Amino acid sequence: MIPANRIVGKQVQFMITCLCDTFYDHVAQASVELLEQVGCLVDVPDGQTCCGQPAFNAGDWESARKVIRHTLRTFTGDQPIIIPSGSCAHMVFHGYQLVFENGTDAEKEAARTLAGRTWEICDFLVNGLGIQTWHGRFDGKISLHRSCHTRGSNTYSAALQLLRSIDGVEILEFDESEQCCGFGGTFSVAYPNTSAAMGTLKIDKLTAVKPDLIGAVDMACMLHLSGLAEKQKRPFRKMHVVEILLQALRNAPTNPPVIHS
Amino acid sequence: MKTSQPIDAFGRDLSQEVKESVYSSSKAKYDKRIGALNAGYIAPDSLRKLAGQIKQHTLENLPSYLESAIGKLEANGAKVHYAKDGEEANATILGIMNAAGATKLIKSKSMVSEEIHLNAFLENNGCESVESDLGEFIVQLDHDMPSHIVTPIVHKNRQQIATTFEKMGLGDYNDDPTTITRRARTYLRKKYLEAEVGLTGANFVSAESGRIVLVTNEGNARFSICANRIHIVLVGIEKLVPRDKDLALFLNLLARSATGQQLTVYTQFINGPKAPDQIDGPGEMHVVFLDNGRSEILAGEFQSILRCIRCGACLNVCPVYRQTSGHAYRAVYPGPVGAVLSPLLAGKRYPEFADLPKASSLCGACNEVCPVDIPLPELLLRHRNKSKLEHIQKASAGTPPLGGWAVLCSTPSMWKSTLTLGKVMDYVPMKLVPVPAVQAWTQTRTLPPFRGGKFRGWYKEHRKHDSGNNQ
Amino acid sequence: MDQQCFLDNIRAAVARNAKPSPTPLPEWDPAMVTSQLAPDTDSDSASLWETFCQRFRAVNGQTIEGIGPLIALLLNADAKHGYLAPELNGPLAGPLQNAGITLESAIDTTRIDDYAFGITRAAGIIAETGSVVINESSTPSRLGALAPWIHVTLIDANTKVFATLVDAIKDLGDEPYVVFATGPSKTADVEGILIEGVHGPGMQICLRL
Structure with a gap:
């Protein structure tokens, strides 16, 4: 599903994602800073909105196509597109191709081309730029939530690899790591009982091993999980992997070097 | 919590007891599956892909494989029948029984027979049809429905079973699982020996040899073709595999995926009626190929669901199934496979089951465990799209409309002003927002502070600063 | 419905659903499907037997060697009357009867529970899976191998020894009915609790002579 030989390079475009555009600006900011730390020139196309996934998952493919066409128009050029969300990246790899299966050749081609430029950020660092270990220090025991839409991608393994290489990081093993948090876009409101039950169970499992924080590669899961946890009066500390990576660089005994692959 | 989706409501109202038993049994089967696959293979994933490809190839070439199987089956001495739908299949089976003057049938576990409601049909026509798989037998005694395709009574506990046994005259109340099993053994032995006809399904049919392959752990499919004169095989057209050699791959995958075994206890290869000098076993063999909507599926975008080998792994891993149980899906096939298949098998009654594909967070765990690599999340999505295009209310209930949102997301100026205006969200008590989706969200979750446009503001400054530096 | 229409x-x-790029039928190497639990490809007969015993015991089967242990096992299980496949009379009938065990050479279905054991010949064994191969030629009575609580399969020089499941399937031939029996009959239908001996044997024994 993920195209082979995706475009690599250090002049990149950044996809904010709608959730970081509305709630999690610090994740988007950390992503840009991090990309610059590893020597990238980051462009953020101003016209971008959302990848279209909410409508796609809800079955409203007509609406999804409308948004996707806009995204295809917004991200022109031939640079890699970096996304701080496994789910939005998955949408480009999978959903974009599916909604145009009966579309014009031009649309199919555009969707294919975009997928060939798309990277989830952890995947990009490790498999795009070839960074194998991470510099700096971060003291913390981390439960890293495996966001479902990273299945079949290298995101989770890349995130684990980088985190494990940081001094002071301890990655905790927890039960049922393959299980979903229960967000699922509109599923979270169409199936409120099931969604909340799944999320509660996920929080139980993530926190049972007493982490200092919960690590994420997708803020959508965190929107749901931390919202639930807060309502249940058991809030937890959460960080996107890029925030941890950036923090590690800042904690380095020497000034953070620009990391070259 | 209020919900407009029946499966969500079913899960909400499910007793803690059933929920716990479904959850723990699913988890145990999931763990056993992983253990068995990893004990067997370094790269089990490559086997799934291979099996998926073989099944996909078979479906794309089904007519020629069916012809080959039919030819072999007939050459092996079986009589082959063809049923367009459940009605025809039931009539065919009754016809075979009538012709033989038979009134008693013993049945080993067969999902297709459930699909066509064979038991009820035969009973209405003066025949006895007894389930012999322990779980199915208990379901039959209770006039209940199986809730899992491999472990049908995962929703029942021993006390309930003991009560049923007592009521049905199978001894005084005793909820010891061993006693329950022994009593069923004794009772069903009589039924095996009385029945003139044994009906089985088929896990696989080899196109190369016409071999019918059946697996059971209990031995019911063996006993069902031991003491009787006639063997009827009821089989969906999708059960074919091209070659005998492929059976090794599928048997290895099926046992591991279904129950975490290396191989199911009894694997039977049936190549026609009994040998002439064999003392017991059916001398007459009938194979009923059932279409029942499958050719329609074969013709469309859901084709790959017909790869399914009914292992139940997608149920066991599915978080929604774990929370809601098999009965929530209101059909013979529950869980992710059921959510895809049931609406299709329903034919004209598709809209009645159009909510099933909504019962998923699209987490993809089902695809990850599927031994034939069915892209289940994609098929669920296709259903959702189909329901949307057909304006099926049952599917869309509870899902916020996204037309306005799409306009917003394809008009950057609107998007950006919303980012700024959205701040008001922080000051409006969520309880007062008359949007169902907001209500559904905030009943169990908070929303983080709205920070629309903050990143864009930072980035603008950052760029300015950067270009200043560069000059 | 007739075949043609169907x-x-x-x-x-x-x-209607012709694919632009049809899925080819993949060829696959038996090694790919053979599990890590299978014996090495160059195993001699002794190590095949060893692997078989190990796998068979892993599925709660029992292996015994010699008539003495068989008699001890039967008497210990209070199995004093059973079915012996007629072609096995030669090696087994005498010693069993001398030990006070009575035998029948056919199953009378009106007395199905009178047979505490059934002894039949194994057509083969599969080392990889710990399975016993039962077929029509080796076992003239299907019931004799299924109905009694204890099923003993005799393994002798005529028994084929297959290293892998793939090998055993390759050898199915024209047999109308073949069973791979991998341990005693079992269920976990009631609360996931394992119970052996549901419809078939509760004890699956391999007797090597």
């Missing part, structure tokens, strides 16, 4: 429907359906 198949025509399916042909039309497949034609």
Whole structure:
């Protein structure tokens, strides 16, 4: 599903994602800073909105196509597109191709081309730029939530690899790591009982091993999980992997070097 | 919590007891599956892909494989029948029984027979049809429905079973699982020996040899073709595999995926009626190929669901199934496979089951465990799209409309002003927002502070600063 | 429905869904499907037997060697009357009867529970899976191998020894009915609790002579 030989390079475009555009600006900011730390020139196309996934998952493919066409128009050029969300990246790899299966050749081609430029950020660092270990220090025991839409991608393994290489990081093993948090876009409101039950169970499992924080590669899961946890009066500390990576660089005994692959 | 989706409501109202038993049994089967696959293979994933490809190839070439199987089956001495739908299949089976003057049938576990409601049909026509798989037998005694395709009574506990046994005259109340099993053994032995006809399904049919392959752990499919004169095989057209050699791959995958075994206890290869000098076993063999909507599926975008080998792994891993149980899906096939298949098998009654594909967070765990690599999340999505295009209310209930949102997301100026205006969200008590989706969200979750446009503001400054530096 | 109509429907359906790039039928190497639990490909007969015993015991089967241990096992299980496949009379009938065990050479279905054991010949064994191969030629009575609580299969020089499941399937031939029996009959239908001996044997024994 993920195209082979995706475009690599250090002049990149950044996809904010709608959730970081509305709630999690610090994740988007950390992503840009991090990309610059590893020597990238980051462009953020101003016209971008959302990848279209909410409508796609809800079955409203007509609406999804409308948004996707806009995204295809917004991200022109031939640079890699970096996304701080496994789910939005998955949408480009999978959903974009599916909604145009009966579309014009031009649309199919555009969707294919975009997928060939798309990277989830952890995947990009490790498999795009070839960074194998991470510099700096971060003291913390981390439960890293495996966001479902990273299945079949290298995101989770890349995130684990980088985190494990940081001094002071301890990655905790927890039960049922393959299980979903229960967000699922509109599923979270169409199936409120099931969604909340799944999320509660996920929080139980993530926190049972007493982490200092919960690590994420997708803020959508965190929107749901931390919202639930807060309502249940058991809030937890959460960080996107890029925030941890950036923090590690800042904690380095020497000034953070620009990391070259 | 209020919900407009029946499966969500079913899960909400499910007793803690059933929920716990479904959850723990699913988890145990999931763990056993992983253990068995990893004990067997370094790269089990490559086997799934291979099996998926073989099944996909078979479906794309089904007519020629069916012809080959039919030819072999007939050459092996079986009589082959063809049923367009459940009605025809039931009539065919009754016809075979009538012709033989038979009134008693013993049945080993067969999902297709459930699909066509064979038991009820035969009973209405003066025949006895007894389930012999322990779980199915208990379901039959209770006039209940199986809730899992491999472990049908995962929703029942021993006390309930003991009560049923007592009521049905199978001894005084005793909820010891061993006693329950022994009593069923004794009772069903009589039924095996009385029945003139044994009906089985088929896990696989080899196109190369016409071999019918059946697996059971209990031995019911063996006993069902031991003491009787006639063997009827009821089989969906999708059960074919091209070659005998492929059976090794599928048997290895099926046992591991279904129950975490290396191989199911009894694997039977049936190549026609009994040998002439064999003392017991059916001398007459009938194979009923059932279409029942499958050719329609074969013709469309859901084709790959017909790869399914009914292992139940997608149920066991599915978080929604774990929370809601098999009965929530209101059909013979529950869980992710059921959510895809049931609406299709329903034919004209598709809209009645159009909510099933909504019962998923699209987490993809089902695809990850599927031994034939069915892209289940994609098929669920296709259903959702189909329901949307057909304006099926049952599917869309509870899902916020996204037309306005799409306009917003394809008009950057609107998007950006919303980012700024959205701040008001922080000051409006969520309880007062008359949007169902907001209500559904905030009943169990908070929303983080709205920070629309903050990143864009930072980035603008950052760029300015950067270009200043560069000059 | 007649065959023609039935198949025509399916042909039309497949034609409507013709794929631009059809899925080819993959060839696969038996090594790919053979598990890590299988014996090495160059195993001699002794190590095949060893692997078989190990796998068979892993599925709660029992292996015994010699008539003495068989008699001890039967008497210990209070199994004093059973079915002996007639072609095994030669090696087994005398010693068993001398030990006070009575035998029948046919199953009378009106007395199905009178047979505490059934002894039949194994057509083969599969080392990889710990399975016993039972077929029509080796076992003239299906019931004799299924109905009694204890099923003993005799393994002798005529028994084929297959290293892998793939090998055993390759050898199915024209046999109308073949069973791979991998341990005693079992269920976990009631609360996931394992119970052995549901409809078939509760004890699956391999007797090597």
